[in-house]
Amino acid sequence: MKKLLVGLALLQTALAGPVLAKDYTIGAAFPMSGPNAEYGQVFSSAANLAAEHINADKKLSGKLSVIYEDSQGLPAQGVIAANKLMNVSKVPYVLSAFTGVSKAIAPIGARTKTVMVNGGGVGPDLATLNEYFWNVIPLANFEVTAIVPFLVKEKGFKRIALIYVDDPLGQAVLTDLTKEVKAAGGAVVGSFSIPTTAQQFSGVAARVRDTKPDAVYIATYGNQQVQLVKQLRDNGVSQPLASYSAMSLPSVLNLPEAKGLYYTSQLLTLDKNDPLVKRVEEDYKKKHGKEPNMYVLNYYNAVLTFAELAAALEKAGKPVTGENLLAQRKATKSFQFVGAKVSFADDGTVKSPIQINQIVGDGTSKVVVAGK
Known part of the structure; x- marks a missing residue:
């Protein structure tokens, strides 16, 4: 009798079919309000697609x-957002942005064993x-490292002035730019x-003019970079401007004063015949009326x-x-991103040509x- 009951139980299990589908929720700590909200809109549009x-x-x-929590692009608010996602919603995977925010929330992820990207x-x-x-x-x-030889050697801009935001990003750029410009034969x-939080830059513009630079490198982000570019031009700084990938936002690309500005980004090989590239470009343009920029592709790839x-x-x-996501990433040799096949280095960073x-x-930019 006992064997019969066991047999019936096994048969019932087999007939029950596959395990029920499991829904998944991941989180994102993005600036959804405040002066950096444009980034949050771009980042979330990519994750949603x-x-x-x-x-x-x-x-x-x-x-x-x-699910999204508003970091406002600020470390303290980012910690609040991350705590909600990791300790309340208990998501296993969180999208992050901004250097200061990322550094602030990283210990929470390590403690809760939550992947942050x-x-x-x-x-x-x-x-x-x-x-x-x-x-x-x-x-x-x-x-x-990519742009300095271009500025100093190819364009002949030997004298570089730097305007940088006083946070971990700006301080890192100060260190790297100073070293690279000197190595290329120029001078900061x-x-x-x-x-x-600054939005008024006429005083900074006057100090930049006094240095008589050949070019001005800008290391800031959000609405601040828009105001800085406008006010540099309004206050007589006519030299070429240069920056990094933060300048790829629509608010900058559409700014008349930003015309001619050089900026770096990861190298993208967007083959129009690649089905993934074609799908992302067409669907994003259909939803938002514009081509996806590098940030869109980054966060699309992060969710993918x-x-x-x-x-x-x-x-x-x-x-x-x-824990299992981390182990699986280490065991996976490569990933097919939009526009590139990539692998992660041991430090969890995708390295790409610039x-x-x-x-x-x-x-637009060229x-x-x-x-x-």
Whole structure:
């Protein structure tokens, strides 16, 4: 009788079919309000599109959704946002942005064993936080290293003035730019720090003019960079401007005063015949009326990475936890991103060749150096 009951139980289990689909939620600590809200809008548009595509393709057994907490681009608010996502919502995977915010929340991720993925902050020390913190964007040291020889040697801009925001990103750029300009045979003739909340720059512009630079490098972000570019031009700084990937936002690309500005970004090979590239470009333009920029691709790729890892864990019968996501990433040789096949270095950073772009003046930019 006992054997009969066991047999019936096994038969009932077999007839029950596959395990019920499991829905997944990941989080994002983005600036959804304040002077950096434009970034949050761009980042979230990418994450949402990726989730939509993943669900349409049924990459996972259940539905994937993204929940957002507002970091405002500030470290203290970022910690509040991260705590909600990791300790209350208990998501296994969090999208991060901004160097200061990322450094502030990294210890929470390490403590809770939550994977954090940055696609926007570029401070070089983001490569050294902990094994649960990954980067899908080249960091500032790679961007500075690529553009300095172009400015100093190819364009002949020997005297460089630097305006940098007084936070971890700006301080890192100050160190790297000073070193790289000297190595290229030029000189940083003036370095001027600005508070993160500053919006008035006529005094800084006067000090920059006094240094008589050949070019001015800007290391800040958000609405501050828009105001800085406008006020430099309004206050007589006519020299060429240069910066890093933060300048790829629409608010800068559409700014008349930014015409001619050089900025770096990761090298993208967007083959129009590649089905993934074509799908992302067409669907993003249909939804938002414009081409996806580098930040869109970064955060699309970040969400796609979660789906690839989670699908592999499902196939292996393992739960999708931060620990298992980390182990699966280490065991995965390469990932197909939009525009590139990549692998992660041991420090969790994707390293990519850098291209140099120049703002054309009609809301677009052109590539002037295809890879460094």
